[in-house]
Amino acid sequence: MPSGNFIDYVKIYCRSGKGGAGCMHLHRAKYVPKGGPDGGDGGRGGHIILEGNRNLWTLLHLKYQKHIMATDGGHGGQSRSFGKDGEDKIIQVPCGTVVYDGDSGEWLCEVKEHGERIVLLKGGRGGLGNWHFRTATNQTPRYAQPGEPCQERNVIMQLKVLADVGLVGFPNAGKSTLLSVVSAAKPEIADYPFTTLTPNLGIVSYRDNRSFCMADIPGIIEGASEGKGLGLRFLRHIERNAVLLFMVPATSEKLDKEYNILLSELEKYNPELLSKARILAISKCDTLDEAGIKKLRTKVAKLEAKFGIKIVLISSLSGLGINELKDALFEELQKEQNQVIEISHAPIDVTVREVKAETGEEEAPQTIYLNEVDEEWDLSKYKGIGWDTQD
Numbered sequence: 188m189p190s191g192n193f194i195d196y197v198k199i200y201c202r203s204g205k206g207g208a209g210c211m212h213l214h215r216a217k218y219v220p221k222g223g224p225d226g227g228d229g230g231r232g233g234h235i236i237l238e239g240n241r242n243l244w245t246l247l248h249l250k251y252q253k254h255i256m257a258t259d260g261g262h263g264g265q266s267r268s269f270g271k272d273g274e275d276k277i278i279q280v281p282c283g284t285v286v287y288d289g290d291s292g293e294w295l296c297e298v299k300e301h302g303e304r305i306v307l308l309k310g311g312r313g314g315l316g317n318w319h320f321r322t323a324t325n326q327t328p329r330y331a332q333p334g335e336p337c338q339e340r341n342v343i344m345q346l347k348v349l350a351d352v353g354l355v356g357f358p359n360a361g362k363s364t365l366l367s368v369v370s371a372a373k374p375e376i377a378d379y380p381f382t383t384l385t386p387n388l389g390i391v392s393y394r395d396n397r398s399f400c401m402a403d404i405p406g407i408i409e410g411a412s413e414g415k416g417l418g419l420r421f422l423r424h425i426e427r428n429a430v431l432l433f434m435v436p437a438t439s440e441k442l443d444k445e446y447n448i449l450l451s452e453l454e455k456y457n458p459e460l461l462s463k464a465r466i467l468a469i470s471k472c473d474t475l476d477e478a479g480i481k482k483l484r485t486k487v488a489k490l491e492a493k494f495g496i497k498i499v500l501i502s503s504l505s506g507l508g509i510n511e512l513k514d515a516l517f518e519e520l521q522k523e524q525n526q527v528i529e530i531s532h533a534p535i536d537v538t539v540r541e542v543k544a545e546t547g548e549e550e551a552p553q554t555i556y557l558n559e560v561d562e563e564w565d566l567s568k569y570k571g572i573g574w575d576t577q578d
């Protein structure tokens with residue numbers, strides 16, 4: 188998929204349908220004196236519903252949809268006819284979509300499973316017709332209930348990819364190369380930083396027909412939490428991962444320093460990320476000779492004791508340590524404490540508009556607000572030509 192098509196942030200104005208008004212009507216028929224009330228109820232307004240769909244994995248299909256509105260309920264009629272219910276709008280979203288209020292940034296809900304449905308905005312209830320209000324002392328109620336109003340809201344939908352293992356490393360560490368070696372994914376690989384601009388997912392097949400999902404995200408650099416490089420916005424895609432695979436190239440002088448920088452950037456984004464299981468892979472080990480590897484192994488043994496994590500030496504080119512790495516990842520994934528069931532979503536800052544990674548331009552404002560009086564839309568000049576008589 189071309190990287191421009193990976194959309195993980197959309198802002199949409201949603202509105203549910205109004206409830207239809209109940210009907211005030213008194214039955215009239217030849218030879219039926221005092222027919223009594225027979226006004227029917229209004230129909231329910233349409234809901235706005237989110238539905239998880241595992242066949243989608245970006246929010247691309249919603250990118251150009253700025254408004255989603257359900258239809259209103261129909262009004263009740265005479266002879267106790269019910270109004271028609273408004274049509275629900277079902278928004279298909281990929282599993283792992285988190286929804287926030289577009290104005291306050293408050294977390295609203297998240298869709299995790301395929302087929303899971305969440306009513307985002309409820310349609311208004313239809314009003315009761317006057318037939319309901321008949322009593323012994325008031326046999327001709329000349330009133331009916333209006334329908335409930337609609338609900339409206341700007342919502343921000345963010346995708347937090349559901350993967351088991353997340354790759355974290357500086358640019359050029361060899362993350363995409365590893366993903367291309369262990370899975371069928373074909374991410375872009377090149378010898379310059381920030382080759383990967385959007386997350387890639389790959390399914391890693393393991394022994395006995397078992398598999399797990401790995402996410403490769405753009406590289407992180409020191410100061411990413413202040414917006415350097417591509418910033419931290421892609422870190423939300425590893426928030427849900429059970430295991431984080433850190434990657435530092437063997438060519439780096441100070442392995443522990445690089446590892447600590449990555450850790451502190453993650454902590455600045457969301458301290459909860461530090462509670463996840465971690466494995467460190469030292470990549471590009473084929474660039475070292477025998478003596479270099481030996482030296483590295485003794486260094487790694489010390490670091491393992493210092494950080495209390497497993498460290499694996501790998502090379503995506505020669506295949507060194509790849510199976511060992513898969514074993515280590517799978518072992519971690521099997522542990523019960525690593526099953527991520529719930530994650531907490533911090534409210535987002537809606538004052539900062541997301542900057543598109545590839546072009547650097549700001550997302551354009553999504554909604555045109557009223558108050559701007561546009562001369563062209565002054566409808567009064569069309570009065571009297573026929574279609575404005577209904578109001």
Ligand SMILES: Nc1nc2c(ncn2[C@@H]2O[C@H](COP(=O)(O)OP(=O)(O)OP(=O)(O)O)[C@@H](O)[C@H]2O)c(=O)[nH]1
Pocket residue numbers: 356357358359360361362363364365375376377378379380381382383384404405406407470471472473474501502503504505
């Ligand atoms: N010698 C050697 N080179 C490697 C290895 N893995 C990756 N490379 C090279 O390192 C460079 C960067 O690899 P990528 O996989 O694009 O690195 P990345 O971490 O995805 O980088 P960004 O997407 O920019 O963050 C490429 O030129 C790869 O060919 C390896 O195991 N050995």
Ligand SMILES: [Mg+2]
Pocket residue numbers: 362363364374375376382383403
């Ligand atoms: Mg890459």
